[in-house]
Amino acid sequence: MKGSMNAVVKTQPGPGAELKKVSIPEPGPNQVLVKVKATSICGTDYHIYSWNKWAEKNINTPQIMGHELAGEVVELGEGVQSVEIGDFVSAETHIPCGHCYQCKTGLQHICVNMEILGVHTDGVFADYAVVDEVDIWKNDPAIPSEYATIQEPLGNAIDTIRAGEVSGKNILITGAGPAGLLSIQVAKAFGATTVIVSEPNEYRRNLAKKLGADHLIDPLNESLDDLVDEVTNGIGVDFVAEMSGNPIAINQGLKQITPGGTIALLGLPADEVELDLTSDLIFKGIDMIGVTGREMFKTWYIAKRLLKEKIIDIEPVITHRFPLEDFAKGMELMKSGNCGKIILLP
Numbered sequence: 275m276k277g278s279m280n281a282v283v284k285t286q287p288g289p290g291a292e293l294k295k296v297s298i299p300e301p302g303p304n305q306v307l308v309k310v311k312a313t314s315i316c317g318t319d320y321h322i323y324s325w326n327k328w329a330e331k332n333i334n335t336p337q338i339m340g341h342e343l344a345g346e347v348v349e350l351g352e353g354v355q356s357v358e359i360g361d362f363v364s365a366e367t368h369i370p371c372g373h374c375y376q377c378k379t380g381l382q383h384i385c386v387n388m389e390i391l392g393v394h395t396d397g398v399f400a401d402y403a404v405v406d407e408v409d410i411w412k413n414d415p416a417i418p419s420e421y422a423t424i425q426e427p428l429g430n431a432i433d434t435i436r437a438g439e440v441s442g443k444n445i446l447i448t449g450a451g452p453a454g455l456l457s458i459q460v461a462k463a464f465g466a467t468t469v470i471v472s473e474p475n476e477y478r479r480n481l482a483k484k485l486g487a488d489h490l491i492d493p494l495n496e497s498l499d500d501l502v503d504e505v506t507n508g509i510g511v512d513f514v515a516e517m518s519g520n521p522i523a524i525n526q527g528l529k530q531i532t533p534g535g536t537i538a539l540l541g542l543p544a545d546e547v548e549l550d551l552t553s554d555l556i557f558k559g560i561d562m563i564g565v566t567g568r569e570m571f572k573t574w575y576i577a578k579r580l581l582k583e584k585i586i587d588i589e590p591v592i593t594h595r596f597p598l599e600d601f602a603k604g605m606e607l608m609k610s611g612n613c614g615k616i617i618l619l620p
């Protein structure tokens with residue numbers, strides 16, 4: 275497709291990004307061109323925007339930002355077989371190589387040569403975006419675009435909650451950013467009896483309440499020990515979903531688990547974390563599970579069913595909607611933490 279489009283471009287190293295007119299990209303072999311209907315901001319986008327140490331090491335400029343999207347396929351590259359023009363799609367953002375040991379053994383989401391949409395390639399904060407056929411996910415037409423774009427982070431929540439047995443159990447979620455907030459609904463859908471959420475930010479605790487958390491606590495100013503003792507009759511929680519990446523939260527979470535329980539870690543600590551492995555993990559016989567991305571594509575089928583059947587309601591997670599050109603307002607909100615998911619509409 276010839277012509278130009280609006281795109282949020284990281285033009286150079288350093289903080290910020292610019293709305294620019296750029297050429298509509300052309301899909302290469304086994305790629306498709308998607309007309310973007312909705313996108314959403316992820317913490318990674320904010321890291322790229324604010325230019326933290328990780329972004330400095332990993333991002334080449336100029337590059338279009340963004341990776342969460344929903345849209346319509348408008349052009350097919352050579353050799354595309356499984357996608358048609360007009361398909362309503364979203365995208366898995368891990369781009370697997372297809373050849374490594376992991377890819378060959380059904381573990382594409384942890385491919386050793388993995389690239390990430392909008393991190394290693396041009397992204398989706400634009401009118402149009404190129405997506406690899408292998409990553410295309412066909413949405414159910416009944417799911418609104420603004421929800422369809424959130425299936426990617428919803429998938430993180432699903433994979434984390436799926437890592438343990440939560441049915442009929444008391445669980446703790448540490449961190450109520452978008453990942454933690456989405457996990458509340460997923461945990462309830464998967465049958466968790468009681469969901470405790472620890473989160474220092476009051477705005478986010480209020481969101482967590484709206485989403486169905488049973489108990490909320492500010493872990494920096496109130497006793498999580500006391501609350502868990504009271505809620506679980508001194509037993510401790512069976513499962514912790516660690517959704518903050520904060521070392522205090524990881525340690526607090528480990529201490530609240532009953533022996534034999536599980537902790538699944540999605541949050542990414544910025545540095546190495548000190549743990550008391552002997553007392554908090556080994557002697558308690560705890561399973562510790564690292565979660566990365568979404569299992570391709572098991573997780574996506576679960577997300578589709580939960581949304582289509584309205585088993586979860588993610589509306590309260592969406593706190594702001596902006597036209598694409600107001601992306602900087604979204605980034606400022608991300609900085610404050612006083613937001614859930616922010617939608618950008620081209």
Ligand code: NAD
Binds near residue numbers: 316317449472523
């Ligand atoms: P976020 O930064 O918006 O949310 C983290 C929340 O943790 C914040 O609300 C913060 O106030 C809270 N927090 C800070 N200290 C805390 C403490 N001591 N106890 C409890 N909560 C505390 O991030 P998000 O978008 O919700 O994502 C959650 C985490 O998952 C981030 O670390 C993100 O980088 C990571 N992530 C990992 C993957 C993966 O594949 N493993 C994918 C996406 C996101």
Ligand code: ZN
Binds near residue numbers: 374375376382385387
């Ligand atoms: Zn691979």
